[in-house]
Structures are given as structure tokens and as C-alpha cells.
Amino acid sequence: MATVTIPTVARQDPRRWWALGALVASMLVLGFDMTILNVALPTMAAQLGAGTGEQQGMADAYVVVFAALMLPAGLLGDRFGRRRMLMTGLGIFLAGSLLGTLADDVSLVVVARAVMGLGGALVMPLAMAVLPALFGPGERTKAVGVVSAASALGMPLGPIIGGWLLDHFWWGSIFLINIPMVAIGLTACLLLLPETRDPSSPKVDTVSTALTAAGLGALIYGIIEAPGRGWGDPLVLGMLAAAAALLTALVLRERRMARPMLDMSLLRNRAFFLNTMAATLVMFVLSGLMFVLPQYLQAVLGNDAFGTGVRMLPMMGGLLVAAKGAEPVVRRFGARAVISGGLVVLAFAAVLGSRTDVHSGYGFTALWLSVAGLGFGFAVVPSMDSALGALPVERAGSGSGLLMTVRQVGSALGIALLGSLLAGAYADRLDTGGLPGPAADAAGDSVVAAHGVAERLGAPGLVESANSAYLDGMGLVLLVSGVAALVTALFVAALLPGRRSGAGRETETVEGGGEQAAVAEDATAVEGGGRGDGRQ
Numbered sequence: 001m002a003t004v005t006i007p008t009v010a011r012q013d014p015r016r017w018w019a020l021g022a023l024v025a026s027m028l029v030l031g032f033d034m035t036i037l038n039v040a041l042p043t044m045a046a047q048l049g050a051g052t053g054e055q056q057g058m059a060d061a062y063v064v065v066f067a068a069l070m071l072p073a074g075l076l077g078d079r080f081g082r083r084r085m086l087m088t089g090l091g092i093f094l095a096g097s098l099l100g101t102l103a104d105d106v107s108l109v110v111v112a113r114a115v116m117g118l119g120g121a122l123v124m125p126l127a128m129a130v131l132p133a134l135f136g137p138g139e140r141t142k143a144v145g146v147v148s149a150a151s152a153l154g155m156p157l158g159p160i161i162g163g164w165l166l167d168h169f170w171w172g173s174i175f176l177i178n179i180p181m182v183a184i185g186l187t188a189c190l191l192l193l194p195e196t197r198d199p200s201s202p203k204v205d206t207v208s209t210a211l212t213a214a215g216l217g218a219l220i221y222g223i224i225e226a227p228g229r230g231w232g233d234p235l236v237l238g239m240l241a242a243a244a245a246l247l248t249a250l251v252l253r254e255r256r257m258a259r260p261m262l263d264m265s266l267l268r269n270r271a272f273f274l275n276t277m278a279a280t281l282v283m284f285v286l287s288g289l290m291f292v293l294p295q296y297l298q299a300v301l302g303n304d305a306f307g308t309g310v311r312m313l314p315m316m317g318g319l320l321v322a323a324k325g326a327e328p329v330v331r332r333f334g335a336r337a338v339i340s341g342g343l344v345v346l347a348f349a350a351v352l353g354s355r356t357d358v359h360s361g362y363g364f365t366a367l368w369l370s371v372a373g374l375g376f377g378f379a380v381v382p383s384m385d386s387a388l389g390a391l392p393v394e395r396a397g398s399g400s401g402l403l404m405t406v407r408q409v410g411s412a413l414g415i416a417l418l419g420s421l422l423a424g425a426y427a428d429r430l431d432t433g434g435l436p437g438p439a440a441d442a443a444g445d446s447v448v449a450a451h452g453v454a455e456r457l458g459a460p461g462l463v464e465s466a467n468s469a470y471l472d473g474m475g476l477v478l479l480v481s482g483v484a485a486l487v488t489a490l491f492v493a494a495l496l497p498g499r500r501s502g503a504g505r506e507t508e509t510v511e512g513g514g515e516q517a518a519v520a521e522d523a524t525a526v527e528g529g530g531r532g533d534g535r536q
Contacts, residue, residue, distance in 0.1 A: 015192050016134040020143055022188030023127045024150040026090060029181040030120050031154015034062070036162040036174050037113070043171045048106050060224050061110045065117030066124075067408040068217035072209045074125040074402065079203070082126045083193045087186055089122025094182040100175030112175065125404045130193060132388055140389065141330055145323030145381040149316075159294070163306030208253060215246030216405065223409075223416040231420070266402060271390035274496050276403050278339055279383040280410035281488040285346060285481045286376055287414030289353075292422055292474045293369075299447045300467045301362060314366045315373035322377020326385075335382040336496040342382075343489035346375030350482030354475040358467055375485070383492075418477045425473035431465040 037059055044058070077085040096115030103109045127147060135143045165173040222239030229236050267273050297308040322342070330338050349372035356364060387403050426447065432440035435457070443450040443462060450466035453459070 015194075016139075016143075019130075019134055019188075019192040019194075020146060022185060022192050023130065023147055025181060025185040025188060026086070026123050026127050027147055027150040028154050028157075029093075029178055029185065030123060031151045032158040032161055033116065033120070033178060034154070035158030036177075037062070037158075040162055040166060040171050040174045043166055044109070047171060048104075048109070057110050058106065058113055060221065061113040062117040062120070063224065063412070064217050064221050065114045066120045067220045067405065067412065068213040068215075069118060069121035070125050070405045070408065071212050071216070071402060073122045074129060074404075076122070077126040077129055078197060081195045081197045082129050083189060083195045085122055086126040086130070086193070087189050089119045089126065090182050090186050090189065091119070092116075093119030093123065094179060094186075095119075097175045097178035097182065101172045101179075103172070116178075128384070128388065128404065130196065134194070139327075141327040141381065141385045142324075144385040144388065145326050145377065148381055148384060149320050149323040149377070157309065159305045159309030159312075161309075163304060163309065167306070205257070208250060208257075211246050211250040211253065215243050215250055216409070218246060219243035219409065220412050223412045226416045226420065269390055271497060272387050272403075274492070275335075275339075275383045275387035275390065276406055278343075278488060278492050278496070279380055279387060279403070280406050281484065281491075282343065282346070282376065282380045282383065283407050283411045284414035285350065285485045285488075286380075287411040288418035288477055288481045289350065289372060291415050291419055292477050295447055296356075296470065296474055297362075297365075299451055300358070300470060311362060311366070312369070315369040315376075318370040318373020318375075319377040320373075322374050323381055326378060326381040329378070330382050330385075335386045336492060338382045339379050339386075339496070340489045340493040342375050342378030342380075343485045343492065344375070346372060346379060347482040347485035347489065349375055350478045350485060354478035354482065356475065356478075357471055358464075418481065421480065422473040422477050425476050426469045429469035429472045431469075432462070435459070435462070 041059065073085070073089070093116050096112050096117075096119055099115060100109060100112035103112055128144075131140055131143050131147070161177060162174050165177060218239045222236050222243060225233070225239070226236045231237075293312065294308050297303050297311050298305070301311075303311060326338065333341075349368045352368040352371065353365070356368075384403070427444045430444055430450065432443055435443065435453070439453050439457060443453045443466065447466045447470040450462055454462040454466070
């Protein structure tokens with residue numbers, strides 16, 4: 001068969017690994033800020049007089065704004081410069097953190113969290129969008145792994161840092177800790193990151209931006225509220241119906257525009273679409289695992305917030321190993337095989353975890369958590385890298401914004417659907433016989449509430465029943481997560497293209513270096529005289 005060799009043109013920025021440190025600092029602070037508030041909510045509720053609804057508002061304000069604005073944020077980076085908008089996002093996040101530190105009532109905390117969500121929406125997709133301009137395909141897998149590990153490492157760091165701060169300082173310190181981290185990120189971005197942009201990107205359409213933000217915001221809010229209120233609740237149904245109407249209007253508007261803000265043609269790119277779906281389904285499984293695990297470690301095993309965060313670190317250890325080892329493994333076996341294998345490992349870990357019982361102890365949990373981290377890393381790092389690699393470099397901002405938005409929706413769906421499954425199984429299996437009606441209702445809300453009721457009423461049997469019921473529900477969630485991971489592995493193996501067979505050439509305006517950079521794949525051969533397109 002004929003072989004056509006595609007020439008390689010590579011540009012290596014000598015500051016790229018230092019620049020990666022700037023991105024790691026940015027992603028790390030976002031990672032632990034997503035979980036740090038959960039530790040502080042009981043303290044904040046007591047000092048601010050916040051009810052359950054107000055506590056949900058403080059927690060949800062960040063997530064809703066964050067998810068709703070990632071898509072237009074990517075486009076803003078393409079048009080006005082990714083470094084500039086990344087630094088703008090960090091600055092907004094800093095302002096929100098300062099406001100949170102000074103807040104003295106619930107409404108100000110909600111506003112502060114919303115401002116931080118706006119800043120995070122700029123930081124998350126643009127940190128990913130910078131990677132294709134800094135790293136060639138051979139190094140990009142490692143860079144994506146490092147950034148993904150930094151983001152994931154932040155999740156257990158939230159309870160660890162938050163628990164320590166609350167033991168030594170007032171609740172506002174959970175926001176104050178962001179300030180030096182953001183300052184480091186801003187300085188590093190200013191000094192180390194080159195500016196990249198797409199001068200020909202479409203203008204930011206105000207109506208489309210509003211439809212995107214409102215539609216995604218309604219969708220995420222409805223999904224978040226569904227486990228507590230029920231899927232048939234009028235508010236949940238109203239939010240989901242509004243989201244469907246707004247997002248439909250967005251798609252119809254964008255299809256009529258000559259240069260749309262929401263570029264649906266990206267989803268026609270098979271490599272981008274399939275890898276995005278794979279990464280999203282991995283996040284669906286991981287979010288379910290992360291939802292059930294803290295309550296097990298804290299309520300059933302009796303650890304405090306700090307100890308819970310420490311005991312989640314084995315999963316991060318597995319992820320770090322996978323992040324470091326993904327590049328040579330992908331080079332040897334191809335992304336499709338590695339993603340499928342990682343998903344199978346994740347499925348095995350979830351099924352293993354579903355066998356946890358009241359006598360298992362932490363050692364067994366640490367074992368399957370480590371395996372889960374390995375599976376997660378080997379699945380999500382190559383899928384993210386392949387999705388970014390399938391994008392033209394000049395559209396990295398809008399494409400990564402779309403990628404991160406879809407991932408966030410998948411994560412929210414995982415929490416909502418698997419959380420509802422857990423709540424239903426727990427309530428069905430909990431024995432509240434002999435308890436007064438209000439106490440039985442409170443115990444049925446969660447295993448943490450059941451422990452509180454048992455302590456007040458002196459009912460040790462309730463603790464045993466609650467722990468057993470929770471483990472039954474957790475086992476069901478993990479089993480469903482394992483099946484979902486296994487189905488995703490089959491989906492990836494069947495539909496993703498095989499090993500990379502072509503090299504593409506992508507150009508991008510890179511400021512600071514004053515050059516028109518050509519980023520290309522390593523020289524490869526295309527069989528049959530085919531055209532190298534640089535896609536998997």
C-alpha cells in the first residue's frame with residue numbers, strides 16, 4: 001500500500017513547563033474551592049442563621065454560574081486573548097474571595113459565591129485551551145494529565161484545608177486562603193504564558209450568550225435540586241422545561257447565523273464528539289463515587305472533615321500515577337485502547353467498592369479507591385487530550401469551553417441521578433420503627449441526620465440500621481456506576497477511531513513570541529495515500 005509522509009513542523013516554547021505551573025496553580029484553587037464550602041456549611045449556618053434552603057443557595061450559586069458561563073467564556077478567550085481572559089477570570093475569582101471573606105450575612109455569601117463562579121468559568125476552559133498552543137501532541141498528553149490531576153487533587157484538599165482552617169480560624173478563612181493562591185496564579189500567568197487568540201473568531205452575540213447562560217443555568221439548577229425535591233417537583237420540572245426551551249432557541253438562532261457563537265460543527269468532528277462523550281461519561285461515574293464516599297468516611301467510619309479528606313488521597317495517588325504514565329502508554333497502545341482499558345479498571349474498582357460492608361474497614365476502601373484513581377486517570381486524560389487535539393488550535397477556546405460545559409453537565413447529572421438512587425435505597429432499607437414521626441422523617445433524610453437523631457434519642461440501634469442502609473445504597477450506586485463505566489468502555493472500543501494515523505498542521509497567532517506558530521503532530525504515515533488530518 002502506498003505511504004505518504006507528512007512533514008513535521010514543531011515549535012517548542014522554552015517556558016512551557018513553567019507556564020504549566022501557572023495553570024496548575026489556577027486549577028488547584030478551583031478544585032478545592034468546589035468542596036471546601038461543604039465543610040464550612042454547618043459552621044456558617046450556625047453563625048449566620050442560615051436555614052437549609054439558604055445553605056443550598058450558598059452551595060449552588062457557584063456551581064450554577066460556573067457551569068452556565070463556561071461556553072461563552074471560551075469564545076471570549078478566542079476573541080480577546082486566552083491569557084488576558086484567564087487572568088481576568090482569576091481577578092474576578094479574587095474579588096469574589098475578598099467579598100466572601102468580608103461577608104456577614106447569607107445574601108453576601110451567595111453573591112460572593114456567584115462572583116467566584118463567574119471567575120471560575122473563565123479560568124477552567126481557558127486553562128485547557130492554552131495547552132494546544134504550548135505543547136505538541138507528544139507532550140500534550142502529559143500536560144493534560146498534570147492539569148487534570150491538579151483539578152482532581154483539589155477535591156480532597158477542600159475538606160483537608162477547610163477542616164484545618166475551621167479548627168484554627170473563623171469561617172471566612174475558607175475564602176481568605178484563595179487570595180495567595182490566586183495571586184501566585186496571576187503572577188505566573190503574566191510572566192510565563194504567551195498570549196494566544198483567534199483574530200477571526202465570531203463576535204460575542206449578546207442574545208446567544210444570554211440564552212446559553214440562562215439555559216445551562218436552569219438545567220444545572222434543576223438537576224441539583226432534583227434529588228432533594230424529587231423529579232416531579234414543580235420547581236424542578238419548571239427549570240428543566242425552561243432549560244429545554246432556552247437551549248432549543250439557542251440552537252435555532254445559532255443555525256441561522258453565518259458565524260455562530262455556538263459552533264455546532266465542532267460536534268460533527270467525530271474525534272472531538274466521541275472523546276468529549278467519553279470524558280463526560282467518566283465524570284458521570286466519578287461524580288457518583290465522590291458523592292457517596294465522603295458520607296461513608298465521615299458518618300459510617302466516624303472521621304472528621306480533615307480525616308475524610310486525608311482518606312480520599314489514595315484515589316488521588318492512583319490518578320497521579322495514571323497522569324504520569326498516560327503519555328507512554330498512549331504512545332504504545334493508542335488512545336482508544338487506553339481509554340477503554342481505563343474505563344474497565346474504573347468499572348472493576350466500582351464493583352469492588354460495591355462489596356463494602358459495615359465490617360470492611362478503611363483498608364479495603366483505600367484499595368478500591370487507588371484502583372479507581374488509576375482507572376479514572378487512564379480514561380479521562382487521553383480522552384481530554386484527544387478531544388483537544390481534534391480541535392483546530394485557533395478554536396481551542398470555544399471548543400474547550402464546549403468540552404468543559406458538557407463535562408460539567410455530566411457531573412451534575414451523575415450527582416443528581418445517583419444521589420436520587422442512593423436516597424431511595426437508603427430510605428427503603430432504614431428501620432425507623434418505634435421513632436416519633438418527625439424523628440423518623442429526619443433520620444430518613446441522610447445517614448448524618450440519622451446519627452444525630454440516634455444521639456439525641458439514645459437509640460444505638462438506629463445507628464446500626466442507618467449505617468447498614470447507607471452501605472446498601474452506596475453499594476447500589478457503585479454497582480450502577482461500574483455498569484455505566486463498562487458500557488462506556490464498550491462504546492469507546494466500538495466507535496472511537498483507532499490509533500493515530502495522520503499528522504495535521506494547525507496554525508495560531510501567538511503573541512509575545514512575535515511569530516506565526518505551526519503546531520503539528522509527530523511525523524506519521526498515512527496508508528493508502530490518504531490525507532493526514534491529525535485526528536484520531
